[in-house]
Amino acid sequence: MKMLRGLVLTLLALLVATAPPVVAPAVAQGSLAVQVPAEPPGLDLTASPASAIAAVVHYNVQECLVKVDKNGKLVPWLAERWYTTDSKNYTFFLKKGVRFHNGRELRAADVKFVLERAANPETKHPFQKRYEIIREIIVKDDYTVSITLKDVNANFLLEMARQGSVIYPREAVDTLKSAPMGTGPFTVADWVRGDRIVLTKNKDYHVKGLPHLDKVTFRFIPDPNSALAALKSGDIDVSAFGLGPENVVDLKKDPRFQVILGDTTNDVILAMNNSKKPYSDKRVRLAITHAINKEEVLKGAMFGLGRILGSNVDPLNPYFVDMSKAVPYDPARAKKLLAEAGYPNGFDAVLRVSPQYYYTVRTGEVLVSQLAKVGVKVKIEQIEWGQWLSQVWKEANYDLTIIGHAEPWDIVNYANPNYYFRWDNKDFQALYQESEQTVDDKKRREQFARLQKMMADEAPAVWLFMHPRLVVAKKGVTGIWKDLPISSLDLSEVAWQK
Amino acid sequence: MLATLLFVSLLVFVVVRVLPGDPAILMLGIDASPDTAARLRASMGLDRPLPVQYFEWIGGALRGNLGRSIQYDVPVAGLILSRLSVTIPLTLMAAALMAFAAVPLGVYAATRHRRWGDYLTMTLSQLGIAVPAFWAGLLLVLLFSVRLGWFASGGFDGWGQGVGAALKSLLLPAVALGLFQFAVLARTTRSAVLEVLREEYVKTARAKGVSERAVLFRHALRNAMIPILTVAGIQLGQLMAGSIILESVFYLPGLGRLALGAISARDLPVVQGVVLFVASVIVMVNAAVDVLYGLLDPRIRYE
Numbered sequence: 097m098k099m100l101r102g103l104v105l106t107l108l109a110l111l112v113a114t115a116p117p118v119v120a121p122a123v124a125q126g127s128l129a130v131q132v133p134a135e136p137p138g139l140d141l142t143a144s145p146a147s148a149i150a151a152v153v154h155y156n157v158q159e160c161l162v163k164v165d166k167n168g169k170l171v172p173w174l175a176e177r178w179y180t181t182d183s184k185n186y187t188f189f190l191k192k193g194v195r196f197h198n199g200r201e202l203r204a205a206d207v208k209f210v211l212e213r214a215a216n217p218e219t220k221h222p223f224q225k226r227y228e229i230i231r232e233i234i235v236k237d238d239y240t241v242s243i244t245l246k247d248v249n250a251n252f253l254l255e256m257a258r259q260g261s262v263i264y265p266r267e268a269v270d271t272l273k274s275a276p277m278g279t280g281p282f283t284v285a286d287w288v289r290g291d292r293i294v295l296t297k298n299k300d301y302h303v304k305g306l307p308h309l310d311k312v313t314f315r316f317i318p319d320p321n322s323a324l325a326a327l328k329s330g331d332i333d334v335s336a337f338g339l340g341p342e343n344v345v346d347l348k349k350d351p352r353f354q355v356i357l358g359d360t361t362n363d364v365i366l367a368m369n370n371s372k373k374p375y376s377d378k379r380v381r382l383a384i385t386h387a388i389n390k391e392e393v394l395k396g397a398m399f400g401l402g403r404i405l406g407s408n409v410d411p412l413n414p415y416f417v418d419m420s421k422a423v424p425y426d427p428a429r430a431k432k433l434l435a436e437a438g439y440p441n442g443f444d445a446v447l448r449v450s451p452q453y454y455y456t457v458r459t460g461e462v463l464v465s466q467l468a469k470v471g472v473k474v475k476i477e478q479i480e481w482g483q484w485l486s487q488v489w490k491e492a493n494y495d496l497t498i499i500g501h502a503e504p505w506d507i508v509n510y511a512n513p514n515y516y517f518r519w520d521n522k523d524f525q526a527l528y529q530e531s532e533q534t535v536d537d538k539k540r541r542e543q544f545a546r547l548q549k550m551m552a553d554e555a556p557a558v559w560l561f562m563h564p565r566l567v568v569a570k571k572g573v574t575g576i577w578k579d580l581p582i583s584s585l586d587l588s589e590v591a592w593q594k
Numbered sequence: 595m596l597a598t599l600l601f602v603s604l605l606v607f608v609v610v611r612v613l614p615g616d617p618a619i620l621m622l623g624i625d626a627s628p629d630t631a632a633r634l635r636a637s638m639g640l641d642r643p644l645p646v647q648y649f650e651w652i653g654g655a656l657r658g659n660l661g662r663s664i665q666y667d668v669p670v671a672g673l674i675l676s677r678l679s680v681t682i683p684l685t686l687m688a689a690a691l692m693a694f695a696a697v698p699l700g701v702y703a704a705t706r707h708r709r710w711g712d713y714l715t716m717t718l719s720q721l722g723i724a725v726p727a728f729w730a731g732l733l734l735v736l737l738f739s740v741r742l743g744w745f746a747s748g749g750f751d752g753w754g755q756g757v758g759a760a761l762k763s764l765l766l767p768a769v770a771l772g773l774f775q776f777a778v779l780a781r782t783t784r785s786a787v788l789e790v791l792r793e794e795y796v797k798t799a800r801a802k803g804v805s806e807r808a809v810l811f812r813h814a815l816r817n818a819m820i821p822i823l824t825v826a827g828i829q830l831g832q833l834m835a836g837s838i839i840l841e842s843v844f845y846l847p848g849l850g851r852l853a854l855g856a857i858s859a860r861d862l863p864v865v866q867g868v869v870l871f872v873a874s875v876i877v878m879v880n881a882a883v884d885v886l887y888g889l890l891d892p893r894i895r896y897e
């Protein structure tokens with residue numbers, strides 16, 4: 097009898113566990129709860145390059161003279177127009193009536209202050225080197241500022257749209273870390289460290305009719321399973337970066353949610369230490385590339401989501417050329433190249449990855465079996481992110497590693513022989529230098545095509561796949577960017593469908 | 595006691611410094627130039643000799659100043675205090691659930707020795723030991739948040755929302771956190787009580803006609819309390835350590851998550867501060883347990 101009672105209780109418990117899920121609680125139309133995996137380390141974009149800061153602050157709280165829009169295009173923003181004839185002397189005309197969150201109007205002197213501060217090494221701006229190219233900044237009047245560069249620079253306008261170039265009022269420079277002030281559609285209302293950041297609507301925003309939301313709450317939820325539970329129980333409305341492809345496949349079937357899949361600038365690569373034998377031999381690098389079946393990698397590690405790459409230029413770059421077929425999967429050719437290079441039986445290699453990024457280990461596991469087929473015996477060594485940064489990235493103490501390079505236009509790294517790939521190719525460096533100073537779009541496009549071909553031919557790394565944008569939102573949320581041409585989570589146009 | 599804490603302080607100071615990983619690079623990311631990183635290191639004071647750094651830190655700590663967080667740029671002491679409003683109630687709730695469920699259940703199992711109540715209790719506690727806390731946490735969320743919608747899946751909106759609501763948001767994590775310790779304590783209690791029940795004086799008490807209830811609570815349990823208390827004291831420290839995992843699963847802004855984030859960001863002052871704080875708490879709990887021994891057993895005296 098007592099046994100029976102226990103059995104009934106167990107059955108009851110099971111029944112509750114498999115009962116249909118409750119309907120998510122209704123949400124106030126004006127507010128949105130967004131999950132992000134990491135808490136920003138401070139909110140100062142001029143002190144740290146962390147993408148977790150950009151996700152909250154860039155374009156939501158602080159804006160730039162120029163903006164990268166949702167299609168990846170450069171559009172006038174705090175500067176309503178600009179003028180240059182030689183890509184060396186720029187004049188920016190500021191939009192009138194733009195107010196900072198403290199009510200003061202944006203003036204040309206603010207632009208001068210912000211850019212000079214960025215270029216000053218004492219400030220410890222994370223991208224200080226990029227502003228060294230500025231020779232002089234002259235305030236013509238309250239709404240006109242001219243900037244003279246030391247040399248022609250084709251990337252300067254893009255630089256003015258990136259997270260390091262946000263414009264803030266001079267008087268708020270000391271509080272950037274905890275309460276950044278700017279001209280954006282939202283202001284920072286509250287930051288409960290370790291838990292959430294709350295943004296509220298800037299009623300005085302310079303773009304009429306925006307933003308639609310009254311309040312945005314960013315919740316820091318590091319664990320994908322917790323993020324999934326929070327989404328399903330209705331505690332958050334949007335998961336921005338936290339979920340993996342396996343969750344997305346599952347959520348696509350759930351009528352309560354919409355899955356937004358798009359392109360990003362995040363190129364996941366198998367980097368090789370080009371300064372170390374046998375990777376200093378181009379034939380070995382090409383052999384490794386031929387030995388990898390990228391379709392299989394994408395299926396195995398990413399459930400088929402994402403796009404196969406063939407160079408370090410991502411599909412959102414205007415000069416993107418599809419190089420994914422340039423060095424095709426061909427294990428026979430890989431074996432032949434290895435034999436030519438003096439490794440007919442392959443060799444041993446260590447793949448150092450950091451599980452901080454979920455895709456690195458999974459991708460590594462697929463690669464281990466593929467490379468074994470041509471005799472390259474790879475051992476995976478998992479290290480913590482801080483160790484990865486110091487051992488692999490800083491000291492180049494590695495054979496192979498897998499990592500996503502999320503910066504747009506990061507092809508520049510291949511022109512730096514000291515970067516952790518340790519790839520020193522003078523022709524590539526010269527051509528890249530030339531492209532930086534080429535203003536003519538047609539000519540520059542042609543140079544970029546050549547750069548991408550050179551990369552595929554020389555194989556300093558294996559470009560595996562573009563990590564897709566995986567956003568899951570409740571049905572009814574509109575205005576989220578499909579693609580992510582820049583590391584920002586612009587919520588200015590996000591709204592609940594009426 | 596002070597010697598223990600000084601040793602802990604030296605140990606954590608050395609350990610966080612021999613860990614590979616540079617706080618300046620972790621902060622500036624993979625695009626920073628070496629000069630910028632070096633300047634940032636200097637501004638954090640990390641370029642000075644280690645003994646200078648240590649004595650400055652420990653000197654400050656003795657006056658209640660644990661330095662400034664590298665990540666948040668606020669005083670470490672304030673940061674720890676703000677996180678305690680989550681971790682202390684969470685740990686206490688878990689401890690309360692543990693103690694109030696485990697001790698009676700352990701006693702119950704001991705009195706039903708080798709009967710089905712005993713077996714059921716022991717099976718339950720075996721389950722509690724076998725299930726990892728994070729998994730128990732996820733299961734609780736799936737049942738009570740996703741399926742039934744009774745609780746939020748995580749997060750903590752602060753005590754400003756009202757004591758009831760705040761306690762409610764800590765209940766699931768407290769259950770998950772306390773589950774393992776509950777199981778251990780229930781087993782400890784059962785065997786401690788069983789052992790005492792076999793003693794001669796219990797037989798004598800029964801023979802004198804003392805009621806079974808009085809035998810159990812006045813004679814058996816009081817004498818069984820010494821091992822139970824020892825285990826419970828150790829468990830309180832383990833509960834604090836366990837909160838690191840549970841606070842991540844339930845995304846609670848507590849001390850555990852602060853420590854975890856600080857370790858991955860190499861926020862050295864925060865790591866040092868948290869470890870020193872937790873060590874102090876554990877030392878104090880142990881001291882309190884020692885005092886309780888004296889109260890429970892008059893034969894134990896401290897000179």
